[in-house]
Each structure stands twice: as structure tokens, then as C-alpha cells.
Amino acid sequence: GEQCSQPKGNLLFPELVKAAFELEVALCPDREPSSTIAVNRNAQFRPHTDSGAGAGQSTSLIVGLGDYAGGELVVEGVKKDIRFKGIEFNGWKERHWTLPFQGERYSLVWFTPIGCEGVRGIDLTFGITA
Numbered sequence: 732g733e734q735c736s737q738p739k740g741n742l743l744f745p746e747l748v749k750a751a752f753e754l755e756v757a758l759c760p761d762r763e764p765s766s767t768i769a770v771n772r773n774a775q776f777r778p779h780t781d782s783g784a785g786a787g788q789s790t791s792l793i794v795g796l797g798d799y800a801g802g803e804l805v806v807e808g809v810k811k812d813i814r815f816k817g818i819e820f821n822g823w824k825e826r827h828w829t830l831p832f833q834g835e836r837y838s839l840v841w842f843t844p845i846g847c848e849g850v851r852g853i854d855l856t857f858g859i860t861a
Contacts, residue, residue, distance in 0.1 A: 735766060735845075735847040736782065744797035752796035752852040754857030755841045758817030759792055772837050775802075775829045781822040781842075789820045791842045813838065 741748045751768050781791070795802060795813040803810045804825045806820045820827060822842070829838075843850070 732777065733844055735844070735850050740759035740825065741855075748852070749840060750856070752784070752826060752837070752841075754794070755817075756853060758794060759819065762790075762792060762819070764851040764853045765792070766843040767841070768851055768852060769840040769842070770837065771840070773835065776827075778805075778826050778828040780824065790819045791840050792817055793838055793840045794818070796837040796839065797835045799832045799834030799836040801830055802836045802837075803830045804828075805806075806832060825851050 737748075744777075746750075748836065752764065752772070755762070755765060755768070790832070793804060793813055794817045795804075796815065799814070802814070804813045804818065804820075804827060806818075807825050810830065811818050811820075841852075
């Protein structure tokens with residue numbers, strides 16, 4: 732549906748979008764592919780639970796990329812090293828935040844908002860022909 736439409740930027744960088752959804756499958760092959768990915772650069776989030784359009788998905792998958800130190804994800808008080816490691820957690824029920832870091836840190840977060848069930852980002856082509 733309309734609420735499940737992809738950002739216009741995805742049309743500008745279709746190969747990057749495809750690679751990002753392929754990374755989700757590589758990190759967690761037994762996970763149902765998500766419809767949506769959030770890319771964060773140098774974001775340090777305060778303690779929160781997710782809300783808004785994503786409300787309702789049971790689990791998110793997150794990975795940290797870049798040349799940085801620190802920046803662990805804390806989920807319900809438990810520190811998790813996400814640098815080059817995929818971690819699943821329930822962002823809508825579990826309080827989570829980012830610890831301080833130095834350097835350039837990206838986090839990729841895959842999820843499927845309510846209304847997007849059955850839409851798989853890995854299947855979107857954006858006009859790419861194999």
C-alpha cells in the first residue's frame with residue numbers, strides 16, 4: 732500500500748538498496764526478509780522504545796559499520812557489540828540506546844512496519860535487471 736512505499740532516494744541508489752537488503756539475508760539467513768531499512772550515520776540515540784510507523788513488528792535486525800570505537804547498543808541494560816555483527820531485538824518492547832563512540836559509525840536497522848507485512852525489500856528491483 733501507499734504506507735509501504737519506498738523513499739525516493741531508493742530510486743537514486745538502487746544498487747545500494749539491493750546490497751543492503753542482501754546484507755540482511757547474509758547476516759540472518761533464517762529471518763523473514765524485512766520491508767524497510769533505516770540507515771543512521773553517527774547517531775547516538777538516548778534510551779527509548781520504537782514507535783510510529785514501525786510499531787508492531789516483533790524484531791528488528793541491526794548491524795554497526797564503520798571505523799569507530801565504542802557505540803555498543805544497549806538493550807534492556809545489556810550491552811551488545813553490533814560492529815560487523817547482526818543482532819536481533821524487539822525495539823518496540825525493549826528499551827534500547829547507543830553508548831558514546833569515537834569515529835565514523837553507521838547502523839543499519841531492518842524492520843517491517845504494520846501494513847507492510849509480506850513486502851520484502853530483497854524482492855524490490857527499482858528497475859534493476861539482473
